[in-house]
Ligand code: SF4
């Protein structure tokens with residue numbers, strides 16, 4: 487007997503918070519983000535560095551892994567994961 491198994495995808499939502507004035511532009515968060523959604527911004531913070539910014543697209547989105555937050559030596563970036571919703 488064959489069974490039809492319905493595939494459901496989980497969509498993860500995460501908010502990335504950047505405390506711009508703490509950033510020293512080391513670039514670790516940008517380099518190690520597995521999704522490649524962090525980029526150097528054009529703006530300067532109060533120390534004269536360019537903090538990162540989140541650049542998401544339809545296909546590349548933050549997955550809330552928290553690597554950026556773990557790797558930042560200046561505690562300038564943190565991630566808040568939202569509840570997972572089922573997407574049909
Ligand atoms: S939480 Fe993960 S995917 Fe999201 S911006 Fe940070 S490193 Fe990238």
Ligand code: SF4
Nearest residue numbers: 509510512513515558
């Ligand atoms: S890891 Fe922290 S200090 Fe380094 S660029 Fe990212 S936010 Fe700035």
